Amino acid sequence: MAKSTAPVSERQQFIPVSREKVKQALLGNWQLDEDSSQKYSNLFKMFEVIWHHDMHHNLEDLKNRYDSMNPDSFEDINYNKTNLSSFLEKLDEVMMDGNWLTITDEEIDEALEGEDILPISLDVRFDEFSNMKLYRLGDSYQETEVKSMFGLKKETKNVRIFSNVLTVLEFKDEKWFMAERKRKKHYLGQEGQGLHIRLFKDVPHLDMEVIFPNTSPSMRTLEKIKIGAPLVGGIVSLSMKYGPMLFGSTSGDTSLSLLGGLLTALGTYVLKTYTSYQKTREKFRSAVAKDMYFKGIANNQSVLTYMIDMAEEQEVKEAICAYMFIQESDVSMNEEELDEAIEEWLLSTFGHDIDFEVDDALAKLEKMNLLSVADDGKLSVISVAQALVTLDDYWDNLYDFVE
Numbered sequence: 001m002a003k004s005t006a007p008v009s010e011r012q013q014f015i016p017v018s019r020e021k022v023k024q025a026l027l028g029n030w031q032l033d034e035d036s037s038q039k040y041s042n043l044f045k046m047f048e049v050i051w052h053h054d055m056h057h058n059l060e061d062l063k064n065r066y067d068s069m070n071p072d073s074f075e076d077i078n079y080n081k082t083n084l085s086s087f088l089e090k091l092d093e094v095m096m097d098g099n100w101l102t103i104t105d106e107e108i109d110e111a112l113e114g115e116d117i118l119p120i121s122l123d124v125r126f127d128e129f130s131n132m133k134l135y136r137l138g139d140s141y142q143e144t145e146v147k148s149m150f151g152l153k154k155e156t157k158n159v160r161i162f163s164n165v166l167t168v169l170e171f172k173d174e175k176w177f178m179a180e181r182k183r184k185k186h187y188l189g190q191e192g193q194g195l196h197i198r199l200f201k202d203v204p205h206l207d208m209e210v211i212f213p214n215t216s217p218s219m220r221t222l223e224k225i226k227i228g229a230p231l232v233g234g235i236v237s238l239s240m241k242y243g244p245m246l247f248g249s250t251s252g253d254t255s256l257s258l259l260g261g262l263l264t265a266l267g268t269y270v271l272k273t274y275t276s277y278q279k280t281r282e283k284f285r286s287a288v289a290k291d292m293y294f295k296g297i298a299n300n301q302s303v304l305t306y307m308i309d310m311a312e313e314q315e316v317k318e319a320i321c322a323y324m325f326i327q328e329s330d331v332s333m334n335e336e337e338l339d340e341a342i343e344e345w346l347l348s349t350f351g352h353d354i355d356f357e358v359d360d361a362l363a364k365l366e367k368m369n370l371l372s373v374a375d376d377g378k379l380s381v382i383s384v385a386q387a388l389v390t391l392d393d394y395w396d397n398l399y400d401f402v403e
Helices: 019-029 034-069 081-097 105-113 174-178 205-211 221-246 256-295 301-328 335-350 358-367 384-396
Strands: 121-124 129-148 153-171 195-204 215-218 296-299 371-373 379-381
Touching: 019 034, 019 301, 019 335, 034 081, 034 301, 034 384, 081 129, 081 153, 081 301, 105 205, 121 205, 153 205, 153 301, 195 205, 195 256, 195 301, 256 296, 296 301, 301 335, 301 358, 301 379, 335 358, 358 371
Parallel strands: none
Antiparallel strands: 121 215, 129 153, 153 195, 195 296, 371 379
């Protein structure tokens, strides 16, 4: 599977490069002596520990709000609408800070109507959810080979891939499922209680319905023909063979043995068709299960930990890029010029066209007293040595419990 240069619908703010690679690329972008490189490495470490501390506070806050509705909790699930609203509001805030985007209704409809890699159509029972939130992070196009016509035909498709997809799902209560007969068979019991959070990777946009837990396979026309053709062919064949006998076109009476043979043959074709149908359904289920095994990253509370770690990485990458470009650039820059410089560097260095969040990055530097803005809008930061002292002092004074 190769990456394509096809444009995505909008420029993403997420930087899909590891923090370590960004650090090494920044240090290699300027001709720095060993002492300067070491000071920058120490400064990067200070950024990391400070943001790790701040993000840990966010994580504990999220975990506390989620505890009463966590399906994996050792205690009984017991929460109300106020608890749920409080958690979802905080979750949405953290997701936006981490540059996640909400998956729109239009994108969901497109996924339900089309297919990319998996030759499967699934019907999602959306009416079973009392709450549903979907987020995505990272958006690219990849060229992949897709088989069709029972494997006889191959074609290369440009497939839109979401690097990460997060689902937040709450099922309706037992009373709703038991109200109608057709709903009863889908009731999950205790397994469906609580708020279910799932994190997936590398999800093709048009195959997105496979990440939902309550789906039913919907066969394509080609699959239906494959299953029904033997039955239709068998009926036609039996009609041509036994029809004249049954309807008196030949001499002799129709015997019970002849009728029994006809029914036996017909039953055989029906059984064969049913078996083919079951095999096709099992093939669909197996394809989905295999796909989900490799795409699933984390469930429920563990998702919160993973998500906060990703947000922490993003925050640090933005801050160190902004600081180093202001400090090491030959000319003074305003906010817009800094934004353009970093975006050009990210594109030329890593091949990613990023909408860099320059205002957010500068806010971080300003919060820690590292940034100054002149009357003409030009930006400056204190030296690396001064920054190390400032951040060390900031760290030492995070807590002061001594009276």
